[in-house]
Amino acid sequence: MLRQYELVDRVLDYDPDADEAMLNRAYVFSVNAHGTQKRASGDPYFSHPIEVAGILTDLHLDDETIATAILHDTVEDTVATPEEIERLFGANIARLVDGVTKLSKIEAQTENERAAENLRKFLLAMSDDIRVLLVKLADRLHNMRTLHFIKSEDKRRRIARETMDIYAPLAERIGMYEFMKEMQTLAFAQLEPEAFESINRRLEQLKTGGGGDKIAKIGSGLKLLLARHGIDAEISGREKHPYSIWRKMQERHISFEQLSDIMAFRAIVPNEEDCYRALGIIHQRWPMVPGRFKDYISTPKRNGYRSLHTSVIHAENQRVEIQIRTPELHAQAEFGLAAHWAYKQDQKIRPETQHSWIADLVEILDTAATPEELLEHTRMAMYQDRIFAFTPKGELIQLPKGATPIDFAYAVHTDLGDQAVGAKVNGRVVPLRTTIENGDQVQVLRSKAQTPQANWLNFAITGKALAAIRRHLRHVERDQTLSLGRNIYDEIVTRLPAQIGVDALAQALKRLKLPDPPALMTAIARRTLTDAQVMEALMPGSAGADVAHAPPQSSAISIKGLTPGVAYQLADCCHAVPGDRIVGLRRPDASIEVHAIDCRTLADLADRSDEETDWIDVQWGDKTEGATARISVEVKNEPGALGVLATIIGQHKANIINLRLDTRDTGFHTNTIDLEVHDAHQLMRVLAALRAADAVNMAERI
DSSP states (O other): OOOHHHHHHHHHHHOTTSOHHHHHHHHHHHHHHHTTOBOTTSSBTTHHHHHHHHHHHTTTOOHHHHHHHHHTTHHHHSSOOHHHHHHHHOHHHHHHHHHHHHHTTOOOOOSSHHHHHHHHHHHHHHHHOTHHHHHHHHHHHHHHHTGGGOOOHHHHHHHHHHIIIIIHHHHHHTTOHHHHHHHHHHHHHHHSHHHHHHHHHHHHHHIIIIIHHHHHHHHHHHHHHHHHTTOOOEEEEEEOOHHHHHHHHHHHTOOGGGOOOOEEEEEEOSSHHHHHHHHHHHHHHSOBOTTOOEETTTSOOTTOOOOEEEEEEOGGGOEEEEEEEOHHHHHHHHHGGGGGGSEETTEEOOOOSSOHHHHHHHHHHHHOOSHHHHHHHHHHHHHOOEEEEEOTTOOEEEEETTOOHHHHHHHHOHHHHHTEEEEEETTEEEOTTOOOOTTOBEEEEEOTTOOOOGGGGGTOOSHHHHHHHHHHHHHHHHHHHHHHHHHHHHHHHHTSSSOOOTTHHHHHHHHHTOSSHHHHHHHHHTTSSOHHHHHHHHSTTTTOSOTTSOOOOOSOEEOTTOOBTTTEEEOTTTOOOBTBOEEEEEOTTSOEEEEETTOHHHHHHHTSOOTTOEEEEEEOOTTOOOEEEEEEEEEESSTTHHHHHHHHHHHTTOEEEEEEEEEEOSSEEEEEEEEEESSHHHHHHHHHHHHHSTTEEEEEEO
16 A cells, blocks of 8 residues: 555655645545444555555546545545535645546446436436546456455356446546557456456466567567668567456457457557557558547547557467557557546646536437436447548537437437537438448438427437437427327316306315326326316316216317427328327326227227227317328239339328238239328329229229
């Protein structure tokens, strides 16, 4: 364990202006607060926060962060209070300690309310100050280094899984690759001990079999090659870490012997121009492996990582990975966002308070409605591999693999996503469901009249896009449910034996124990309240002696302006369209299901008593938008018959959205077709035109 003076001296070595007295106070306070507490290893508990602080001094972090690391467990594990921390160390450190305490409550568990709430606190704490996450990652790293002292195998595996699922990806997302690799290696040893031992044994055999000398030999040759061309490079080589090797074996379904890129080298050169010169020299000397070159200098990763990556075929057909970067880029690559907090030439370099990736997650916090959504969206944002696409002006947009133009639109701006009607990819108009490839240029076509569509949920994959689409759909559903409830309420009022007073609604809310009129309208629309209950609440005794049954409906309820699939559903059994006589079925806590009056489903329901189902008279209303009708068409089995059918439908301004071949014989084949039509009159005109065609033997509505 670091002694007090050793820890303070470390900080003063890179930051002579650090508050030495504050660091000393923090050290003493932590030792006294933790007192005789012990860790599983038997060491005094206060050794842990001191070692965490020591890890952060290796990153040259500021004195406030080091003090936070020293104090980070005091509020959670001792009698110390946040007020005491603020009084002794100031508001900044108190805020940071509080943030780390919230992060400490994260647990790997099933997707439930508690996990989601912890994750919400976690993200909010990170968004406030990224140093909170840096302390927590160092805390987790030290805990992983001492994990083997815990006797319970189940507990060790739970902590290891939590590290692999949450903390290692977080370290990767902010560019702290050394933290990530060590966490993954330590977690891998617990989760897959046999695989870990096997890979380590083979790596050792590789070294003793000449592999160690081979790494030194390749490294020396690489350094001499660059030196001959005037580039002074610092070369380091290593085998890839066990978890990385195991993951490649799993992904590619190959054995250890079949892996060809176990060795990796890093060339640190003076400046970015030398990076590209070195790359050209290496490619001239050894053939490049196609598809393995990545230029992260001109197109950085979302976490700020910048470097050149290439793989070449060295002697004996050995694949070798080489990374080329400057000293500044190397510091960023190793320590990510932590490098921004380092002290350089006695100057503190402060980043923005929110990293862009974290800012996206915080936006998701505001849009996710349920714990499941929050967990789903944030995990997507944290774990998915990314591609690069460009706006027409050349701005770089990073997206997960499999992203579509709708994801791209929301990544640029939420308003652009909401108004997207189409896209051009590399100048070609494509559907919004098209998968974007790496390097594509994407132009989003927009219209102010457009709003997010429910079917976008089928192909949007980013958390930001999914959260925004669902938020809009929830708002639309709420508004339309309220509108439908108001329409039904107005009709219920007309059935009362007398007019109600101005206070009747307020009194009804009290009797029904509802907070406000919108809650009542929603309950009416979702049929969690029956008409009779509403009438009794508005005017006691109005529903008659049998409160279970209300007086019959006196007028039809208009569904004008409501969207099918939101406030009500158009039943698939009869495919009612505007102009049809319709009736609605209401079931508790479900959307109204609209059927044509002659639907067989209604006849079946009439034959059995169903107290859960309530029938209501509904009408389309003027200028109702169209709907989907289903028809059956029997056409001659001859060339061009389907073309005739499609032409007739198009001439009558109807749109085929689905066509299925049902039966086919020597002379005829029968197709079921779903058509978008404006109303029943348009559908009748289409059917009449089809029946008049020579190629059509029969056309009827289903």
